[in-house]
Amino acid sequence: MWFRRDLRAFDHAALHHALVQARQDGGAVYCAFVYDTPILDELPRDDRRVAFIHASLAELAAELEGLGGHLLARHGDARTVIPALAEALNAGAVYVNADYDPAAIARDATVAAALEQAGRAFHAYKDQVIFEKSEVLSQAGRPLTVFTPYKNAWLKQRNLDPQVLAPWHVDPHAAQLAPGRSTLPALAEIGFDEVDLAAVGVTPGMQGGAEAFEAFLPKLAAYGTARDYPAVPGTSQLSLHLRFGTVSVRHLLRTVGELAERGAAGDGGAIWVSELIWREFYQQILFHFPYVVRSSFKPVYDKVEWESGPEADELFAAWCEGRTGYPLVDAAMLQLNRTGFMHNRLRMVTASFLVKDLGIDWRRGEAYFALKLNDYELASNNGGWQWAASSGCDAQPFFRIFNPVTQSQKFDADGSFIKHFLPQLATLTAKEIHAPWLAPGKAPDYPAPIVQHDVARQRTLARYAVVKAGA
Ligand code: FAD
DSSP states (O other): OSSSSSSSSSOHHHHHHHHHHHHTTTOBEEEEEEEEEEEESOOOOOOHHHOOOOOOHHHHHHHHHHTTOOOOEEEEHHHHHHHHHHHHHOSEEEEEOOOOOHHHHHHHHHHHHHHTTOOOOEEEOSSSSSSSSTTSBBBTTTOOOOSHHHHHOOOHHHHHHHGOOOOOOOTTTOOOOOOOBBBOOTTGGTTTOOOGGGGOOOHHHHHHHHHHHHHHHHGGGGGHHHHTTTTSSOOOHHHHHHHHTOOOOHHHHHHHHHHTTTSSSHHHHHHHHHHHHHHHOOOOOOHHOOOGGGGSSSSSGGGOOOOOOOOHHHHHHHHHTOOOOOOHHHHHHHHHHSOOOOOOOHHHHHHIIIIOOOOSOOHHHHHHHHHHHHHHEEEEEEEEHHHHHTTTTTTTOOOOOOOOOHHHHSTTOOOOOHOOOOOOGTOOOTTTTTOOOGTSSSOSSOOOOOSSSHHHHHHHHHHHHHHHHHO
């Protein structure tokens, strides 16, 4: 069993199937994880996600040991490490949960081919989503590229087959896990530093996932309204756990479904389920249209000419570092840089600001988020950026341009989120804080706006005119 983005030992499709097969064959299941160097080599030493994985693996190993097994964690290129490990263990087959990221698909194809050559099988299961690949299509059998029809088809299919939410049990009594001692390299051995995850409010592993879900459930009913305000802890903070599989999406949906049946999920329950469906929507977009990794979903948007050169580089640096002079944008970027999380409303505001106020290619912002977000997920990040840039499927129209001041007035009215990250604005009133340049002398340590929104807006409309012309 090769664990990747599924770091748990319950409700686990591949582990379930591996154990069933082992029981039938009278065999045993070895559990492995690879710190995959083609991925890790790109990351800074203090990457929070690697620390999260490291801590989650320690918990997973302990859990597997409790079930009679152990965990072998290796460091190297998974394309060679996995076939070599399979050979060393004389494994008949390798079990995984499917990953729909194009790079992961290519890696898995290489591993599967190497295994096959040695007479070993490679079995991949659906686990991280309820519906994968082409399971939800239009009536004409085509991928759905607009969210609402996708969501309706998704819900219909789930209602027709409630079994899709059934757990894949890992039966502790019948577990056929190979006994042994876990081997887990220290972070330093794989070239990374310890990170204080607790300081950024993250508890790793299955325990962290369970705690986050428990803490969220009482807030579920109010989610529909609370979710838009970054100063309010109204969302689940489960994205990181969904990313690394320290929660089971089936378990989340079963629990919310049960609450809804008892009338205890309020309006928030259905809205929250919609968000999980957005996640699957983008996963299937990536699967069917892998070109979105580099290009606009709507090709005409690749005709837009972005700002480039030293001036654009300086604007980009100011955006990354949270010194644009727009408090909500800056506070959001500081939240990202310091914690690795950013509230969804702020992801929309900052992405829009980069693309439509600074005129910078969405791919640069996407890459920055990919480096910094703890919950970085190629499908959702790309989908979110292309939504903001208007180049994506079901994106906001190009002429809709967020005003960073009115967004701030609306979603952080009293400025409490801003003040948390920008204490130099603490003395500004709720009226002043959204546009400090209108209160001269009150925020001497805070930069002037790097761009004038009204002017930028006109430039953006002109920039996007090629889209209208080419559409
Ligand atoms: P909740 O509001 O509690 O939502 C529950 C879950 O639904 C989330 O954990 C997430 O898995 C899923 N979800 C919620 N909103 C979306 C959405 N718009 N698209 C896809 N899935 C969603 N999400 C990521 O998981 N990884 C990313 O790399 C990522 N990048 C983004 C980039 C941009 C520009 C934008 C606009 C959005 C991005 N999102 C991304 C979506 C969303 O912002 C986060 O999922 C959400 O903020 C995570 O917080 P939460 O777990 O408290 O979410």
